[in-house]
Amino acid sequence: MSSTFGKLFTLSTWGESHGGGVGVVVDGCPAGLSLTEADVQAELDRRRPGQSKITTQRAETDTVHFLSGVYEGKTLGTPIAMNVTNKDQRPSAYNEMREIYRPSHADYAYQMKYGIRAVEGGGRSSARETIGRVAAGAIAKKILKTVGIEVIAYVESIHNITLPEQTKIPSMETIESNAVRCPDPEYAQKMFDHIDAIRKDGNSVGGVIRCIIKGCPAGLGEPIFDRMEADLAKAMLSIPACKGFTIGSGFEGTKMLGSEHNDIFESKNGEIHTKTNNAGGTLGGITSGELIDFKAAFKPTATILKKQATVDKAGQAAEVIGKGRHDPCVVPRAVPIVEAMTNLVIIDHWMRQKAQNGTFEF
Amino acid sequence: MSSTFGKLFTLSTWGESHGGGVGVVVDGCPAGLSLTEADVQAELDRRRPGQSKITTQRAETDTVHFLSGVYEGKTLGTPIAMNVTNKDQRPSAYNEMREIYRPSHADYAYQMKYGIRAVEGGGRSSARETIGRVAAGAIAKKILKTVGIEVIAYVESIHNITLPEQTKIPSMETIESNAVRCPDPEYAQKMFDHIDAIRKDGNSVGGVIRCIIKGCPAGLGEPIFDRMEADLAKAMLSIPACKGFTIGSGFEGTKMLGSEHNDIFESKNGEIHTKTNNAGGTLGGITSGELIDFKAAFKPTATILKKQATVDKAGQAAEVIGKGRHDPCVVPRAVPIVEAMTNLVIIDHWMRQKAQNGTFEF
Amino acid sequence: MSSTFGKLFTLSTWGESHGGGVGVVVDGCPAGLSLTEADVQAELDRRRPGQSKITTQRAETDTVHFLSGVYEGKTLGTPIAMNVTNKDQRPSAYNEMREIYRPSHADYAYQMKYGIRAVEGGGRSSARETIGRVAAGAIAKKILKTVGIEVIAYVESIHNITLPEQTKIPSMETIESNAVRCPDPEYAQKMFDHIDAIRKDGNSVGGVIRCIIKGCPAGLGEPIFDRMEADLAKAMLSIPACKGFTIGSGFEGTKMLGSEHNDIFESKNGEIHTKTNNAGGTLGGITSGELIDFKAAFKPTATILKKQATVDKAGQAAEVIGKGRHDPCVVPRAVPIVEAMTNLVIIDHWMRQKAQNGTFEF
Amino acid sequence: MSSTFGKLFTLSTWGESHGGGVGVVVDGCPAGLSLTEADVQAELDRRRPGQSKITTQRAETDTVHFLSGVYEGKTLGTPIAMNVTNKDQRPSAYNEMREIYRPSHADYAYQMKYGIRAVEGGGRSSARETIGRVAAGAIAKKILKTVGIEVIAYVESIHNITLPEQTKIPSMETIESNAVRCPDPEYAQKMFDHIDAIRKDGNSVGGVIRCIIKGCPAGLGEPIFDRMEADLAKAMLSIPACKGFTIGSGFEGTKMLGSEHNDIFESKNGEIHTKTNNAGGTLGGITSGELIDFKAAFKPTATILKKQATVDKAGQAAEVIGKGRHDPCVVPRAVPIVEAMTNLVIIDHWMRQKAQNGTFEF
Secondary structure (H helix, E strand, O other): OOOEEOOOOEEEEEEOOOOOOEEEEEEOOOOOOEOOHHHHHHHHHHHOOOOOOOOOOOOOOOOEEEOOOEEOOEEOOOOEEEEEOOOOOOHHHHHHHHOEOOOOOOHHHHHHHHOOOOOHHHHHHOHHHHHHHHHHHHHHHHHHHOOOOEEEEEEEEEOOEEOOOOOOOOOHHHHHOOOOOOOOHHHHHHHHHHHHHHHHOOOOEOEEEEEEEEOOOOOOOOOOOOOHHHHHHHHHHOOOOEEEEEEOOOOHHHHOEHHHHOOOEEEEOOEEEEOOOOOOOEEOOEEOOOOEEEEEEEOOOOOOOOEEEEEEOOOOEEEEEOOOOOOOOOHHHHHHHHHHHHHHHHHHHHHHHHHHHOOOOO | OOOEEOOOOEEEEEEOOOOOOEEEEEEOOOOOOEOOHHHHHHHHHHHOOOOOOOOOOOOOOOOEEEOOOEEOOEEOOOOEEEEEOOOOOOHHHHHHHHOEOOOOOOHHHHHHHHOOOOOHHHHHHOHHHHHHHHHHHHHHHHHHHOOOOEEEEEEEEEOOEEOOOOOOOOOHHHHHOOOOOOOOHHHHHHHHHHHHHHHHOOOOEOEEEEEEEEOOOOOOOOOOOOOHHHHHHHHHHOOOOEEEEEEOOOOHHHHOEHHHHOOOEEEEOOEEEEOOOOOOOEEOOEEOOOOEEEEEEEOOOOOOOOEEEEEEOOOOEEEEEOOOOOOOOOHHHHHHHHHHHHHHHHHHHHHHHHHHHOOOOO | OOOEEOOOOEEEEEEOOOOOOEEEEEEOOOOOOEOOHHHHHHHHHHHOOOOOOOOOOOOOOOOEEEOOOEEOOEEOOOOEEEEEOOOOOOHHHHHHHHOEOOOOOOHHHHHHHHOOOOOHHHHHHOHHHHHHHHHHHHHHHHHHHOOOOEEEEEEEEEOOEEOOOOOOOOOHHHHHOOOOOOOOHHHHHHHHHHHHHHHHOOOOEOEEEEEEEEOOOOOOOOOOOOOHHHHHHHHHHOOOOEEEEEEOOOOHHHHOEHHHHOOOEEEEOOEEEEOOOOOOOEEOOEEOOOOEEEEEEEOOOOOOOOEEEEEEOOOOEEEEEOOOOOOOOOHHHHHHHHHHHHHHHHHHHHHHHHHHHOOOOO | OOOEEOOOOEEEEEEOOOOOOEEEEEEOOOOOOEOOHHHHHHHHHHHOOOOOOOOOOOOOOOOEEEOOOEEOOEEOOOOEEEEEOOOOOOHHHHHHHHOEOOOOOOHHHHHHHHOOOOOHHHHHHOHHHHHHHHHHHHHHHHHHHOOOOEEEEEEEEEOOEEOOOOOOOOOHHHHHOOOOOOOOHHHHHHHHHHHHHHHHOOOOEOEEEEEEEEOOOOOOOOOOOOOHHHHHHHHHHOOOOEEEEEEOOOOHHHHOEHHHHOOOEEEEOOEEEEOOOOOOOEEOOEEOOOOEEEEEEEOOOOOOOOEEEEEEOOOOEEEEEOOOOOOOOOHHHHHHHHHHHHHHHHHHHHHHHHHHHOOOOO
16 A cells, blocks of 8 residues: 555545546545635645746646545545646657656656556656645644644755754744745745756756644654654655655764753743753654654755756667756745645544543543 | 554564563564574674673673474464563662653653553663564565675764765675774774763763665665655664664755756666666665665764753652663664664565566566 | 555545545556456446346446556556546435434444534445445456456345355356346346335345355465455455355354364365365465355345334434335345455455565575 | 454464464553453453363463563553463374374465464464454453443354344353353253263364444444444454354345334434344444344364364375364354454444544534
8 A cells, every 4th residue: 555644544645647637535534624625725736836937837726626525514534535637738748758767767666666657747756646645634734723733844955055043933924925935035035046046057956844843742653663753754755856854953963962962851831841852852752742843855856957868768878858847946845745744644643642542541 | 553564574563671571573474484593693682782891781682582483493474473581670770760751761752642651771662672673674684685685784973973985885794893883993993982982971972874775676665655765764763762864865965956966877787777876776766776775863872871950750850860781872783773674674565566566467 | 544445455445425426546456457447347337227127227327437547558556546426416315314314324323423424325325335346346357367266246145035056156147147146047037026026115125145266276365364254254244235244154054063064185186175165265264275155145225115214313203215216136236346345355365475475485 | 464453452463373372462552551461361261271071171271471561550552462371282193284184174275375384283273373362352351341342242052052032131140150151051051962962972063153242332333344344254254263244134134125124213211222233233334322243153173083084285195083182162162252352343443433533623
């Protein structure tokens, strides 16, 4: 069930870049939640192409349709199927790809795995698949809001431009106020200009997204294997182009002494908290009640508008050059995907914890 | 099933630091493999305490017993239960822990999650739990050897001492030739001396482990969620003290241009390979036939022999000081754990790929 | 994941009786299988309403569409999404159902579980859900044919008319030659006439389906919990209206002595077989190479065109009378559903067995 | 994970008839439950051999040990490992079995599946494996008691002696008052005498167990595949020697008209109930609040003390005769196993329902 994620609140995505569209089935959603297509569309609009000149200009509206699971405006508790039709298809643009492997794309690996692949747009490996995740995540987000949990992600770096450490958690409004999704207007502009220059040069860049979870109670996450940080790491590395994950101090923490790294407990307003948060919000795989704080690294887009050497299916030397309409940088559009996957991890663990430890009174 | 890992080749670990021991049940193991307790013991000996003066001096032999699943020296295909008895228990050393939360330990989070916890030795959050993983990994390792796959992990950095990039993959013999498990003798000595100095100071340090998988064919790993890198990330972040995972270029890759980062395909001796390996051996979540190459970050040990402020269960200010016999640095002993988890991920994906795409001929 | 079935070859169904249709996502399908919508439609046509005067007269063509996973006529190995639009909807016919619980329908139980339900047509509890299963089963069937496995189901009894024990396995052609799907023309006519008389009286009847699996090799099925017969039993009892499952001698076997019941091994043409098949094709949960032979009991349709006492949501006494277009007997249309679920169980276990015991050579 | 059962409250059994014992790991158990080995032993004592002259005379005390997961008399929420050592082993009694397949035993099927098998006592296919289930079920039983759910199973028929329909649910005391576990003393004696006569003749018999679940609220069970009756059917058919399952009217219900079979709703003391219970306590796979009422058929024991024809591994004709100490009838000892599996199904569904529909308030 490689296209299914979650244990209790599950999503199963389907669809290729070209063809009958992409979609998702969400199973295990609690019944009785008010839910409209507009709730989901709002998140898809944050993900879709064409939001600014630094994202791909493909003309996709990514309009979602509910096929099941919602009745008279409320969730039924049964599977919620949602789909988005593929609109702006130009299969002829991909004829060359039939024979030639694009560097750092999944074409070659899919061919080796399955002995067949959908050529156009990368087929299943297309980032269009993440539409299903964002749609499912929108439902999780709406539910988590009812218990005071909010996931906030933003761009921390683009290429070699890095936002300085923020003194407070940025608001969603600030983050969404610019096309880069960087909460500092000055850095956002720098990043925007840099991406735009890269775009004009036919090249691409990557960057780092930071994600904060506010309001998450202590006690979520399961030792041993389904630790909160393990499931978050898996969720992040499952996003196309993600190459790294850190929580709390991450790799930097390896350069600290234990006496510097340990987060000292203290009482604040009758609640136990830690003075620092090098742990990033989990202890032993279980949330501690502190902010959950992690980062995900995204590599530069593989498709560039420059000539590159490669080989064809027969192993013969060949050349390839990317053709228009690709994101020079996926990072801004990855922000809502990071949030969606995070909301999905959290709701699943919330339900798991309630099932085990919130049900019986002994 | 939070203590179960894997889809086809599964392990379920059990046990607390103190009490009836720790163990594991391995299910789905192919039948007919020659297997003895000595095969497993060899790996446990790499993990156990007391290997040198820079590891904890607890006197545990960690002797494994097969309880089921092996018959006349061969695996039966049915569950292989293995256990290790707890020997060197000093529960009285933990009386204080009953009331006081140790900074950066899991005590507090377990209490919040379950409303109860095994006090001695951290109970289930103890690194003794990883015995079960190493035992299970030893079986996976033996099977993978029959198809030419080898997992090699080593220490790349300790605190601020970092081994320079190696020009070739270190041999297991070189790595195992010193207590730090660093393949360069000079750096190994520097790291050893540094850990020893930290130990004498009652402090602790962390570090980074690099792991290479040799001989893995193209085609393993499942889009979308069970990508090879996603399952490796989850495996690593499920290890105690792990705070970060990168594959290939990782966070450094975010500072490269697409034109620098892309791995160019070429033909070598009739096989398709890439000139560089920024991807770290996977494309779109599927192995490409290149070396799989990832890193895991481990924070400094939480237990230090210095007085630290904390709170007790009632939230009142308190102090705590670690008492003897803790690793000043877990990284050298984490090497066989990293390898074990990696072997477990690979064998599971091998079996999944064979099940789907190696069974029918159309 | 209550709407997902299978471990390696999985299906996830979605959809309510009314609304955006019903569908299924099949994941884990081997790549490279030639597959067209016509392959699937052929099975759906066996299940759809309106096949004769003894089935419901709802005008549904149940036309299937592939949304993903098939490319240029072959399976990609990625999720195959299929949907069927709901056509003949008469929601106003269900207004009464909003307040009144129909006897022996799922309305009441859904309301108790979820606090909400889709009123029209029983929503998710409608037998329309089984469209997704038949569609998925059609794929499994096509694959299993390539390895010589064939599943044959037929009607063994309707109400109190029971087909005598057959001396040989009926052919699919014989079974499909009549509307009842009973392989004996004489009994088929008797059953047909009886169902038709029951229909005219506004009443309903049930019956028993027998299912035979030919060509299944020894070795499929997993001890302990995922025994072949356990998974078949679950598959059958998951079909609406199924109230019982037996394999081999079933309940009759409890009336035999061990000396009568034991199936004696003998050699036939160099192969080991049993003289009798009281076991029904499995030993210890594992297929033995004999015919797999089981039965499933289906109760009479709950909806009858007679006035029945019941209660409304407030618990007040009420009356209800079924309104037109319901099957007076679901059993003939359940035959392809039984086959589909059986094919799905078999292919999943085939893949599991190959993954564990067909992959490595020791 | 063929030896794992359940989704949230899981058990993984291990062990062969001979060798290091048998055991189970229970994961997902709620924390804070008072639990002692005596709680579990009480149920194991109901299952163990040697309870009377009609059960096998093997001298096994089946003493359970907790290895993990319980601390100071309470469950920790982490895996509970329990084991039972094998005592009365006579491997030499099985030398013949190495070459000869016993009729209707799993020897042959295991050999075909794995290419290897543990000869002594049937290895993994031994009913000793059910010790793990009964141990796990004892925990589930204790938890369910806190919410007023009780599972009661009893012997309804042995061979051709059938207890008449009972007018009320038998008490556990009545059932346990005799060695057969039949609630009517007169029928119990008849059955006992019959089994004893069969035993003296070296033959074996089977029978039917009926199981009632009291106090189960409406709303448990998941459409579509994880219906309550589907999971109960799987649970029953996973027990050695079980060949059939019916719920409510079962196969008899196929002989009723819809107008006879439908269970009419009515109000009783302000609660909605049904006048009859042909459904057996579920509607659409979901519990309705009525008694859950099902039956399981058990075939005669395969081992008989009579000479039977068979073949050896080479396919050559051979003879075999069972040697001492086997149950002439497994049904009385299967009663606690049926109860255990039922308690395990119910607690898992209870937790699933709470997780989805008992957690959020919209």
